[in-house]
Amino acid sequence: MKKIVMKFGGTSVATGENIRQVASIIADSVKKDRRVVVVVSALAGVTNQLVEEAEQAKKKDEKQIQEFTEKLIEKHVATVMEAIDNKSIQKEVELIIKKTVGELEKVLTGICYVGEITPKSRDYVLSFGERLAAPIIWGALRDIKLQTQCFTGKEAGIVTDENFGEARPLMNVTTHQVKGRLESLLEKKIVPVVTGYIAATQDGVVTTLGRGGSDYTATVLSVALSSDEVWIWTDVDGIMTTDPKIVQSAKMLPQLSYGEASEMAIFGAKAMHPSALEPVIEANIPVRIRNVFNPQNQGTLIADGEETKSTEVVKAVALIRDVAMINIRGAAMVGAPGSYSKVFDVIGKNNINIMMVSAAVSEGNISLIIRRNLLGRALSTLGIVLIGRGVINEITSEDDVCVIAVMGANMKGTLGVASRIFTTVAQKGINIRMIAQGSSELNVSFVVKEKDGAAVVRAIHEEFKLDQI
């Protein structure tokens, strides 16, 4: 009797038909005598709409808000009609949706009257996406005669700090409460459906889990209930060796270590955010990325142990586009403590994330990679604050570059990997503009001109025979 926490992402609950598929996957597991906890994201696109509406509400009037909420009801009710056959269940779920949207309308109207939105009220607005989706899954499960009960993250017992927008769970308090509320249901074979992404403070104020999102809810519940595995159901087979749009022969990776999976975060939405992996790493609970539309496929297993020990040195290669490189040069930086910190301070205060850093021991220059759309802002503030103060002589930039990241846990301690990577690039006649390797040795990143990016990825994919993984 295995205990599994399953999370279903936005696209897997995008339409009524998809929700039926989700319900049949859950039913199949219940039939196999697994104890299942379901974590649900908002319907595809809804969270983004809520983010926008939350920002806009302060400038809108009541009528516009009403238009928005009507559309929201329409979308969800249409999904209900597709996903659920039983008329009385349809009605019941529809009522819950209308009541919930009614609450949202009041919140938005409040924001519109006050004319401001705080991080606290923003989290409250964002929580509605999941709160509207979970009852539909709950209804769809009842429709196929499963015993189930619906919870918000707060009702399930997830308690976080008060860092609204990016809240962290208090793991021990959460474990205590979640056990008390969900464990007895699992023993009775009742399937709890829990809203992802949202939780509450110790005083019951709604918070959201930020970038970890619904995956984070799944891993937190899994640790609290000591489940056997976490399954993240998405719309791809698993994590790939590279983007199949660049290399047609890209393969799905059958297994990854936690460390490797954390490095894969740069693959974006198709991988897991490192903070969502954090709870399961400590508890050593395996995570599986699986495809809702291809449930026969076993997906990518993320775990630490014999099963994820592999011989491949390099496992994946990623191409990160839309970045820009900034080179900062200054003779006075040499041997001057604190000069780098001035640079980082300026960029950090402008809310710009630095993706990659490289500086040689000569100390005379430092290169940074940031998102391309932020380049202008970064250059102008760096120029204003630092040039002419005796620290920095020159700032240059290149906005036609991309980052290539080569990943694999066995790179650590293996000699000659870098040499193979760079020889491969050199043989293509391509110049490397910047290099960085963290001391974890799981990842080598380097920068080339964007026009060469795809060719480099293909060459490395071939050199390390990733199509045969």
Place this chain on the structure above:
Amino acid sequence: MVGFGVVGKGVATILARRYAEKVKGYGFNPKVVAIADIDGTVVNPRGFKPEKLEAIKQRGYPISADPDFGHPGMSALEVIDSVEAEVVVEVTPVNIKDAEPALSHITRAFKTGKHIVTTNKGPLALAMPALTELADYNNVYLRFSGTVGGGTPMLEFAKRCLAGDKILAIKGILNGTTNYILTEMSQNRVAFQKALKNAQNLGYAEREPSMDIDGFDTACKVVILANWILNKKITLKDVSRTGIRNVSLQALDKASKRGNTIKLIGSINGEGATVKPTEIPKNNALCVSGVLNAVTFFTEFAGEQTLVGRGAGGMETASAVLRDLLDIRHKLASKVFT
């Protein structure tokens, strides 16, 4: 102060008797601003004078009948919410089913920024990892040295005196009642039921003795030791537990022939936490008789260290409350200076 039974009254007595010297010796000037009991409360925001505490104690229940400060019907939670105080001393009776009402008292105190000193094993046995996390998060202290060893500072000894070393395992006789019964059985050849009766007549055992003789009390203490000293996040249901109901005189005789005896031993080591009747040599440092408690800490470098003392009793436990209050005072003082 929430709860005004034997321990609560003991705390009041010590405060009254030792007030002047506490102020002088430690610069410690505690004021009791409210006492909540099951049927009401007394509140005096300026603090009760020692004589007044004594008078409240003498008059007996309900304490809320006090003409000057009584608030009949005011609950402990209301007191915790509304009365200005730094510390809540939680000394209500133990409940190991759901730990209430103590669990609510403690969490409410944390949320309102008050430190907790408790002698109540229930909340710790059922939710210790959660409670320590909640205390940290709310930036308050949770102290409970009266829960293990009573007046004998077993927790502090391990936490402070053995700080640089690594404690690998803990083993001990942690319940005076069962130790009294087993001692009676082995030394005076009294059958279990008879020994239990004696213990009840002497006031060592409760009318409903299950908490002691089925090993629950020992298991609670094992949970507290495991969490606090060994940083193991366990709760009561993680302890494998056997009581002393089935210890026979024959088994004790057999053990005696081998130079051993049977004691109810609580232990935590790499394999887990257990409470069960265990045969130990009579000359072992742990082998204490009567209502005494003993605990041995197995350390990596300093060898085995055993502490022996009276494990329970109202005044002994009350002295532990004072110890905890002083500890919090020291902690707060060092915070102010750094």
